[in-house]
Structure formats: structure tokens, C-alpha cells
Amino acid sequence: MRPEFFRRTRQQTQTILGALAIFTAGLAAAGAEPMHGIAMYGDPALPADFTHLPHANPDAPKGGRIVFAESGGYDSLNPFIRKGSAPWQLRYWAVESLMGRSYDEPFTLYGLLAETIETAPDRSWVEFTLREEARFSDGSPVTVEDVMWSYETLATLGHPRYAGAWAKVESMEQTGPRSIRFTFNVDDRELALIIGIRPILKKATYDGVAFDESDGVAIVPVTSAPYVITEFEPQRFMVLSRNPDYWGKDLPFMRGQANLDEIRLDYYGDGDVVFEAFKAGEANTYRETNDQKWATQYTFPAVERGDVVLSEVPHRRPNGYNGFVMNTRRSQFADWRVREAMIQAFPFEFINQTINGGVPPRIVTYFANSVLASEPGTPAGGRVAELLAPFAADIPPGAIEGYALPVSDGSERNRAGIAAALDLMEQAGWTVQDGVMKDGAGTPFTFDILVSQNATESRQIIDIYTAALGRLGITPTITAVDAAQYVERGKALDFDMVPNSWAASLSPGNEQKLYWGSAQADAEGTRNWAGVKSPAVDAMIDTMLAATDQSEFNAAAHALDRLLAAGRYVVPIWSMQPNPSHIAHARQLHFPDYVPMYGDYLGFQPETWWWAE
Incomplete structure (x- = not known):
């Protein structure tokens, strides 16, 4: 059944199509025209007549093979739904999008299945024209029908990560034999690019099949990829x-x-x-x-x-972020002082020396190794301070004044960190009673650390960390599960603390809502594992998405970086990159x-x- 939302917008679109024609023509005259690519800010680096991406060798020979060794396993060939566990690589190696991304630019797309892209000057709509020669691997053409079915199906039956952008689509319509237009209902300049990199699937592959139930390996996807x-x-x-x-x-x-x-x-x-x-x-x-x-x-x-x-x-x-995320939906971690205590008790320098010889530095910001990173421990200034000011009464301490991670003496005992953690726990209503951390009613403070049984390094870290927590009178349990269970419990938000990592790009955008947005905090399958619900965080992400120049975007990213660090949602370790x-x-x-x-x-x-x- 077609969702009621889509049926309604299509009917509305048909009704007002004639009235929009003159307005659309006016927009085109104001500067919209088909282009070979699109950049988040400014123009694409490569001209329309480029011959190859700068980081590809056009004379590379064909042949040979590459063999990857992976931990874990899979039980599905469909990486686009919640059900089952599919190799994540299938999204990138076996499926194509309308546009392809150049990773030699912060966020720029060039035509792939689509030969051109056209947007309104304010990016309130985007239109793609398919290449006539685009084919699926079975030789059948890639059609507008396949494209429209893919967008609607992924957004309504697929993984929740596809639903956010779809909610911002007012209408999707075929505008020509090979053209599709998306009109948006919000001011979000990144949407034109996000829509361009959605996976395109062959509709006929799933005829008579419930797409959201099509896990397992019975259906081998037919795609247009190489x-x-x-x-x-x-x-x-x-x-x-x-x-x-x-x-x-x-x-x-x-x-x-x-x-x-x-x-x-x-x-x-x-x-x-x-x-x-x-x-x-x-x-x-x-x-x-x-x-x-x-x-x-x-x-x-x-x-x-x-x-x-x-x-x-x-x-x-950016290096991305990596560490042990605390589930703030759990009462144990609802108080920022408890979360800070968990960070203070973590003997990073000792763990780093034991496992890595002390070589990699600790991750101190969410956008480290890039111009988007804030300066730890320093007060916010300029436009960053202006963005944070309306939320000053409600955001965690350190967001404006400056927050920096503790640095221990490098010993296993971490005396200063343990002392600070004890003080913070007491402020939050927890004290050590008969050697056990308890609240006023005598209830012990405890939590579970969920870990994949394949995660050897995480287990090493956890073993040292739990010994450190023992000095606070806290004895967490450790639950090691297989890869499939780990994925399912993550989707269900069934954990207290869990190791996780977040990739970061030079153009963070809508995915930040998936990672940290309030609307995603309690959604099944969300990537907001910490359960962040912060109007200030939401506002900074919105500002990033609405920014029309790089300076405003950078300021919003710096402010978001500060809020996430001061929120103490993660016990950070070193970069995985x-x-x-x-x-x-x-x-x-x-x-x-x-x-x-x-x-x-x-x-x-x-x-x-x-x-x-």
C-alpha cells in the first residue's frame, strides 16, 4: 500500500501543477539551471568537462582481486532495513545513487545515474535528469519509476536513517521522461545533496515481497553498480x-x-x-x-x-569520535555529574600506555583534526558565544566557559581522578557505604557494559576500567554477545554503557540529527545512542543546515562540538582513524x-x- 502522506502530496502536486508552472519558470530565470555537480558551499572544484576524479588513475589496469578479513558475520543481503545483519560494504560497493561523491572535496557531488542536477537558488527544490544509458546489471534501464519507488520505500519501510530527510520532502514528481523533482518543506540547504546520494534499487526485484521483511539471503539485489x-x-x-x-x-x-x-x-x-x-x-x-x-x-x-x-x-x-557511550535514558546516567565521574575515573593515560604504548593522543573534540574543532578548555567567543547565549541557563557547565578532559598522572590508581569522581557522585546523591556506592535509600549504583564478543581491544579497556571503578565502590557487569545480538540490542537501545564510534566529515549535516537530535532520541534503530535531548544541540544542527556561508557553518559546528563535549555523553578514548x-x-x-x-x-x-x- 502506498503511504497516505505520499498519496496526498501527489494529489496536491497534480492539482497545483499548472499554477506552479509560471512560478517555476521564474525561478529558473532567476538562476536555476542544470549542472554537472553541486557543492555544499560555492562551486564544484571540477569543471563540467572533467575527465576523471583527481584521486583516481584513469590508466589503471583491470584485473586481480582484493580479499578482506572481517570479524563477525552476516545473515542478510539487505543493508537498508532494520531487520537482519548485512555487510555494511554492500551500500557502497553494490549500489549506486543519482550523484557520486568526490572525497577530495568537503561535500561535493557529481552526476552518476543522473547526468544533471538543478536546484532553486534557495535550494527549496532539486531536480535530477537520469542518464539515458543508465542500466541495472540485468541490462534493464534505470527508470524514473525505480527512482521514485526507491525513495518512497526506503523512507517508509527502510531503516529509520532514511526517514528524516523524507519528512522534509513536500512532494516528489516526475517532470519529464527522465526527470524527477523533489520540493522541500523546510529551509535545509543540505537536502539537495542528501537526496542525491540515496541508494537506487530495482523495483521489480521486490515485486510481491514486503521490503521491510526481505532480510535473509533469498533475494540477491539487482543494482546498477559496477x-x-x-x-x-x-x-x-x-x-x-x-x-x-x-x-x-x-x-x-x-x-x-x-x-x-x-x-x-x-x-x-x-x-x-x-x-x-x-x-x-x-x-x-x-x-x-x-x-x-x-x-x-x-x-x-x-x-x-x-x-x-x-x-x-x-x-x-576529522578523526571522528570513539569511546564508551552512556545511555542517558537510564536513571544511572541521567545526571551530568555522574557522567563526569565516569570520565574522571577512567585512567586514560594508563590504559593508553598499556594497550598502545602511549602513542595515540586522546580524542578531545568531536571534530578533531579539522577546522571544525573547538578549542578545549577555552571560553567561547564571537559568533560561537552568540549562538550559545540563548541557551546559557540550560546547557551543561563548560559549554560556554570551556570544558577539557581530565589528565591523570599515568598511574593505575589515578588518585586525583578517583577523588574527583567521589566528590561528583556525592553531589549527585551517591556515597560509598560499606565499600559499595549507594544512594540515600541504600540502593547500589551499578550498570552493565555491553560489548561484542569479537571486540578484543574493547574487552582489554573494559577490564582495566572496571578495576578503576571498583575503587569507587562500583562493580559493573559485563555482557559479551555475538555480533547479531550486539546489533539488535543497539537498535533496541538495550544497554547502559556500550563502546561506539561516530564517523565525521568536513561537512557534517543531517546525520548529526541522527547522532544527537532530540527527535531521534527514542526512535527504534536510532544512532542517538546516548539519548541526547537538548534544544541547544538541535538549534546548532539547524544553524549548520541553514548556513549559507562557511564562516556561519564553522561557528555552528564549533558550538555543537562544545555542547557535546560538555554534555559528557561519552567516555572518550583514542581515534580509530x-x-x-x-x-x-x-x-x-x-x-x-x-x-x-x-x-x-x-x-x-x-x-x-x-x-x-
Whole structure:
């Protein structure tokens, strides 16, 4: 059944279409025209006649294969719904969008399935024109009907992450044989770009099937991407093969991409086994996120023979955020003073030395390693202070004055941190009674830490952390579950504390509402794991989305960074994305000398790599 919302807007659109014609023509005359690409701010860096992306080698040979070793497993081929666990890579390797993103620019899109994009000067609408030659892997054309079905279905039956943007679409209409227009009901300049990178699926694949129930492996998706799923066994492996008849192989955007004939994913029990599989030659590439391991554990025979190459890939993107998130929906963590106590009790310097040799620095802001990062411990000034001022009475201390993470003496005992944590717990109504942290009614303070049984490093951190919490009279429980259970409990928000990470880009936008927005706080499948409900946070995200210039955008990002840090929602550790990134790989695997702005990120490996002896 078609949702009532969509049916109503389509009827309204048809009714007023004639009246809008003159107005639309006026907008076009005011500056709207079909373009080859679109940037969040300013113009795309590449001209309309560009021949290839700057970080792709147009002369790269075709052939060979890349083999990834992964921990965990999968039981579904549909990564677009809540149900089941599908390889996340399918979204990027096996499905295309109307526009493709260049990761050598903060946020710029170029035509992929769409040959042109057109927007109103205020971006109140966006229109795409499909390429006539666009085809699915079975040879059938990509049609406007497929596009419209994909948007509606993903937004109404798919994962909740697709619903937010759809709620801002006033109407979706076919405006020509190969053209689709989206009109928005809010002032959000990023929407034109967000709509452009939604996955496009083949409608006929799901005829007679409830899309939101189509988990499992009975349906192999038919898509337009250069790779198709050719072999798989759930929980064990998956093979994607390059389609020799891929429709877009000569597009400027794709030239020098999709060079490898085969991409294989092999699944193993845990992170330690994954590394051993790579050392044994079962996989031919491996990303190392631990600086100490990179420096000390890559002297095995294949490296010494030169069969494995150690590559370092620099980047200019934010590092993202990584740590143990506290579920503020739970009474234990509703008080910011308790959350600060958890941070004070965490002996970061000791843990970092024990696990990493003290090499990687701690994450201190949510946009670290970029111009979007705020300055920890310093007062807000200028436009940032102006943005925060209306919320001064309600935001956590430190957001305006400046908040900085504690620095311990590096010892396991962390005396100063434990003392500060005890004081904060007492302020929040908790004291140590007979060696146990309790409230006034004698109820012990305790919580559960949920962790995937494959997360070896997280378990190491948790073991040291729980010993530190014992000095506060707190004994948390630890629940280790398999990958599928971990995903399901995360979707259901069924945890007290859990390790998590948040990727960050140079153009944060609508995804911030998914991470931190009040409207998403209690939604099933939300990525707002902390349960943040802050009018100030919502306002900063809205300001980012409405910004028309880079300075206003940066100020709003700095203010958001301050609010999240001062909210004490996460016990932060080190970045999962060291700079430079560390990739060990077979000597036959190569990548271009020119590394994009985002470095080793989406769109880099395997997209621009090739095989050559």
C-alpha cells in the first residue's frame, strides 16, 4: 500500500501543477539551471568537462582481486532495513545513487545515474535528469519509476536513517521522461545533496515481497553498480565480481575506479583471528588502527620478503569520535555529574600506555583534526558565544566557559581522578557505604557494559576500567554477545554503557540529527545512542543546515562540538582513524600517488585500487 502522506502530496502536486508552472519558470530565470555537480558551499572544484576524479588513475589496469578479513558475520543481503545483519560494504560497493561523491572535496557531488542536477537558488527544490544509458546489471534501464519507488520505500519501510530527510520532502514528481523533482518543506540547504546520494534499487526485484521483511539471503539485489554479488555463504564469506558490462565504466566520474575483478569478504571469530588470517595470507589487505601494533607487530615473514607492503595514507578529515557511550535514558546516567565521574575515573593515560604504548593522543573534540574543532578548555567567543547565549541557563557547565578532559598522572590508581569522581557522585546523591556506592535509600549504583564478543581491544579497556571503578565502590557487569545480538540490542537501545564510534566529515549535516537530535532520541534503530535531548544541540544542527556561508557553518559546528563535549555523553578514548592511516597489503595491490582530502575513507579502498605485478 502506498503511504497516505505520499498519496496526498501527489494529489496536491497534480492539482497545483499548472499554477506552479509560471512560478517555476521564474525561478529558473532567476538562476536555476542544470549542472554537472553541486557543492555544499560555492562551486564544484571540477569543471563540467572533467575527465576523471583527481584521486583516481584513469590508466589503471583491470584485473586481480582484493580479499578482506572481517570479524563477525552476516545473515542478510539487505543493508537498508532494520531487520537482519548485512555487510555494511554492500551500500557502497553494490549500489549506486543519482550523484557520486568526490572525497577530495568537503561535500561535493557529481552526476552518476543522473547526468544533471538543478536546484532553486534557495535550494527549496532539486531536480535530477537520469542518464539515458543508465542500466541495472540485468541490462534493464534505470527508470524514473525505480527512482521514485526507491525513495518512497526506503523512507517508509527502510531503516529509520532514511526517514528524516523524507519528512522534509513536500512532494516528489516526475517532470519529464527522465526527470524527477523533489520540493522541500523546510529551509535545509543540505537536502539537495542528501537526496542525491540515496541508494537506487530495482523495483521489480521486490515485486510481491514486503521490503521491510526481505532480510535473509533469498533475494540477491539487482543494482546498477559496477559490482554484483556472485557467491556467498552467510557468516562465512561473500564475493562481489566486477560486471564487464557495467554501464558506467566510461563515465568521467568512474574512470579509474572499480579496477579489481573481485572483492571477497571472509568472516572470522574475532579481531585477533582476523589479523592472524592476514599474516597467514588468507587476506591480502588489512587496516591497522593501533599505532603500537603498527610499530611493533609488522615484522612477520611476508613483510620481510616484500610480499606485503606497509603503506601510510595521510588525510585531512576529522578523526571522528570513539569511546564508551552512556545511555542517558537510564536513571544511572541521567545526571551530568555522574557522567563526569565516569570520565574522571577512567585512567586514560594508563590504559593508553598499556594497550598502545602511549602513542595515540586522546580524542578531545568531536571534530578533531579539522577546522571544525573547538578549542578545549577555552571560553567561547564571537559568533560561537552568540549562538550559545540563548541557551546559557540550560546547557551543561563548560559549554560556554570551556570544558577539557581530565589528565591523570599515568598511574593505575589515578588518585586525583578517583577523588574527583567521589566528590561528583556525592553531589549527585551517591556515597560509598560499606565499600559499595549507594544512594540515600541504600540502593547500589551499578550498570552493565555491553560489548561484542569479537571486540578484543574493547574487552582489554573494559577490564582495566572496571578495576578503576571498583575503587569507587562500583562493580559493573559485563555482557559479551555475538555480533547479531550486539546489533539488535543497539537498535533496541538495550544497554547502559556500550563502546561506539561516530564517523565525521568536513561537512557534517543531517546525520548529526541522527547522532544527537532530540527527535531521534527514542526512535527504534536510532544512532542517538546516548539519548541526547537538548534544544541547544538541535538549534546548532539547524544553524549548520541553514548556513549559507562557511564562516556561519564553522561557528555552528564549533558550538555543537562544545555542547557535546560538555554534555559528557561519552567516555572518550583514542581515534580509530590514526593520521596517517595504516594499511598493510599485498605488493600487487596499488593506489594512486595523489591521496584525496579524506584519505583512507569511503571511496578509497577498493574503489581506486588496482592489481599489477
